[in-house]
Amino acid sequence: MAATQFVVNGLLVGALFAGVAVGFALIWGVVDIINLAHGEMVMLGGYTSYWVLTLITGNAEGSPLLFLATIPVAIAVLFGIGYALQRTLVSRVIGTDIFLTLLVTFGASIAIQQLAIQAWSANPRSIQVSFADPSMTLAGIVVPKMKLVAFAGALVLTALMYVFLQKTRTGRAIRAVSQNPEAAALVGIDVEHTRAVTFGVSSAIAGGIGAFIAVILNIQPQMGLIYTLKSFIIVVFGGVGSIPGALIGGLLLGSVEELVAGFASSQWTLAVSFSLLIVLLILKPKGLFGQEADQ
């Protein structure tokens, strides 16, 4: 029975990991950049939501609806940050050595981290959402309501992004740039702008998820790196450029982590998931659902 409970917990949190990873996969697939500052976007999204709620209610507590209302703000703010990041920094190193792009985003990530410490101190914070009855029991399994809301929110955000990419004109442009930037430019797509929008969308979904993380876990300035790494594991697992792959990868990683934490200790989760990653990279370098996005 315990195992089922762990898996359920894992799936609930895993959807959040998946949402973060989907944004990470989008940049990787379209711009061919590993954004090492992606986790910082999650962190900034959490803080944005926290701030807005504090501005409205005076402290970081509120009803579920009020909290949900802060999410579009986090998404909008992070879209702007992502767009600016691509335009000011990343666009200058595209096409050079892969390693330089890693360094630029890592540089941005540590700078943002310390700026966040200066702004908000290193103490962990969380948003308190009041439910009359915080958790419910289904067939012997305890499900906290807020985790369920966050799970649903993450799935909705991921689905919205999928629809955006498939159905809208901008989404088609993004996919065109991902497949062949030169040809996209030839048919009149503004490649630079499209890449910046991609960066913005990716950061926006990370920011939205960050708000949910602020509710069910907590946020602090140095949390970013772990989310970046988890995204990397998930994307490698699911295959670069595959949104369904990232979704399944996220749910799986969440379950594995909860099982490790439940049966061994939460200290081992990172070591176990990274070992899995390395084994996977060697056995199946393109991931389970792998097709190279740019080929």
Place this chain on the structure above:
Amino acid sequence: MSTTDEESGGVLRSILPPEQVDRFLGTCDDYGWPLLGLGALVAASFPLLGLEGGYYMTVLTEMFLFAILALSWDIVGGQTGYPSFGNMAFFGIGAYATAILTKDFALAFPVAFLLAGLLAVTFAAIIGIVVLRLRGHYFAIATLGVLLVAQQVSRILDITGGASGKILLETPSAETFYYLFLGVLVFEMGLVYYLSGTRFGFVLNAIRDDEEKATAMGFNTTYYKTAAWMLAGLFTGFAGAAYSLFNTFIDPQTAYNGAWNVELIAMALLGGSGTVAGPVIGAFGLHTIIELVETYAVGWQLVLLGGAVIITVIGFPKGVVGTLSEYASQMDYYKHGGMAATDTDDGSEVSADE
């Protein structure tokens, strides 16, 4: 682009004649060893001038430490083109090994130091077999993962003192560490300089430029890159081995410091990766800046470091040495004909390729 090159070239030209810059920096077969020896002698004589035990000696010691780290990173990152974000894992292994061996097993420091280096090399060999099969993004993230896992493990184990770490009180004198780090640095510089003129060094650069072609030419690239990785592991391990006692304290955060890992990459890039002098110059330069910031603007080091990394990568991807030697070879090219119609003092027609 070209206008700024010319402007800076104009200033530089008046200070440094390009041929001499070129000879000094890279392709200097005649001057390399004497310069290295002279540098070592000058550095070795500093403590005799009455710096012993003081603030400046500590700062210089740290500079040697970072120069070792940056140069070690560069053997794999710059020379071989496998950018590692996890070199500090070797540092941590070395640091914990000496801490445990001297404190819990009461071994003498020199013995513990050598054993720690050996341990770091062994670890590098094992890890290398796995991660060196990966390339690009995958290699970078896998090495970062190795670093984080090593840090996590040191936090859990009892022998490492867990999260609270180990305090080490019986340590050699400050002067010992000064000479130890200097000795390791000089030895490493000499070795890298020597290797860069041998087949080993050429194959490493060939792997960086086109690994498939190097394999096709019949070189066992796995052997070469693993050897380079182990060499980097050895020197990084030595640096860590001395650091734990030098610092008199070690914990997971200091032993496996991810920010330091970025710092040493920045140093190698800033100075000029793929050269012998570059990482060392970069280490001295960036450490000076970081030391100033830590004194006058506590709490902003990482902002500065991040900014420095971004500016370096965008502005001077080839670093100080790379930019200077590019300038030198450009000037050389102009001097011997080429495109420089304006350079009138050598107007004779010489073919561009000598």
